[in-house]
Amino acid sequence: MPCNSPIIVALDLPDMAAAVTMADRLDPAQCRLKVGKELFTATGPAIVEALQSKGFEVFLDLKFHDIPNTTASAVRSAAELSVWMVNVHASGGRRMMEACREVLERRSGPRPLLTAVTVLTSLEQEDLQEVGIDIEPMVQVQRLARLTQDCGLDGVVCSAREAKALRNALSEDFKLVTPGIRPDDASVDDQKRIVTPRQAMENGSSYLVIGRPITRAEDPAAAVSDILDSLNS
Numbered sequence: 001m002p003c004n005s006p007i008i009v010a011l012d013l014p015d016m017a018a019a020v021t022m023a024d025r026l027d028p029a030q031c032r033l034k035v036g037k038e039l040f041t042a043t044g045p046a047i048v049e050a051l052q053s054k055g056f057e058v059f060l061d062l063k064f065h066d067i068p069n070t071t072a073s074a075v076r077s078a079a080e081l082s083v084w085m086v087n088v089h090a091s092g093g094r095r096m097m098e099a100c101r102e103v104l105e106r107r108s109g110p111r112p113l114l115t116a117v118t119v120l121t122s123l124e125q126e127d128l129q130e131v132g133i134d135i136e137p138m139v140q141v142q143r144l145a146r147l148t149q150d151c152g153l154d155g156v157v158c159s160a161r162e163a164k165a166l167r168n169a170l171s172e173d174f175k176l177v178t179p180g181i182r183p184d185d186a187s188v189d190d191q192k193r194i195v196t197p198r199q200a201m202e203n204g205s206s207y208l209v210i211g212r213p214i215t216r217a218e219d220p221a222a223a224v225s226d227i228l229d230s231l232n233s
């Protein structure tokens with residue numbers, strides 16, 4: 001059954017056992033799951049299959065960033081795992097993103113959503129300056145999001161702080177996938193550009209990526225329900 005919830009739980013966990021135990025505490029009707037670099041490096045594709053067999057749609061968040069041929073081939077391999085979403089870094093540029101879109105268009109059958117990371121939510125203006133980008137995150141995000149839409153991808157990963165501006169500038173169905181989500185009482189951790197779940201939805205986020213506030217909660221399912229309730233209150 002397709003999931004209607006905007007919540008994507010980031011399973012930043014060390015191994016198959018920890019991830020499966022967490023998945024068993026969650027409900028595929030209430031959230032999708034995100035497999036990132038730590039878990040995928042530890043388990044390989046087996047984790048994707050294990051989560052799908054429990055009814056979850058999986059966002060494979062490996063943020064590919066390489067030359068066009070290498071990145072497009074990685075995206076094709078991800079599609080072969082029947083993941084719901086896969087992503088690349090928008091700063092890989094136009095030719096890279098177009099190659100990724102084209103490789104998916106050439107495949108028959110269902111295609112994953114293809115999104116591109118703009119500016120990581122752990123970065124703020126000083127961090128950008130240090131790597132030679134002398135503009136505010138908002139400006140860089142808008143630039144990369146326009147490029148991503150122009151390359152025909154389905155959406156971007158950005159902070160919900162930028163979501164309102166992007167919603168006004170980009171097409172209605174362009175997906176805004178927003179990590180850096182923190183309920184009011186949650187620890188900020190290493191995130192910088194944070195937004196509450198409710199504010200993120202009000203700003204126009206399509207999906208809320210939430211890791212530690214759920215996976216480190218005493219009752220992860222209750223944490224998901226509380227966040228969903230906060231969106232409707």
Ligand SMILES: O=c1ccn([C@@H]2O[C@H](COP(=O)(O)O)[C@@H](O)[C@H]2O)c(=O)[nH]1
Nearest residue numbers: 010036119120121179180209210211212
């Ligand atoms: O800009 C980005 C892109 C990806 N992420 C990922 O989202 C989760 C967030 O986890 P929290 O525990 O809620 O901070 C994590 O897997 C990141 O790799 C991001 O945070 N920012």
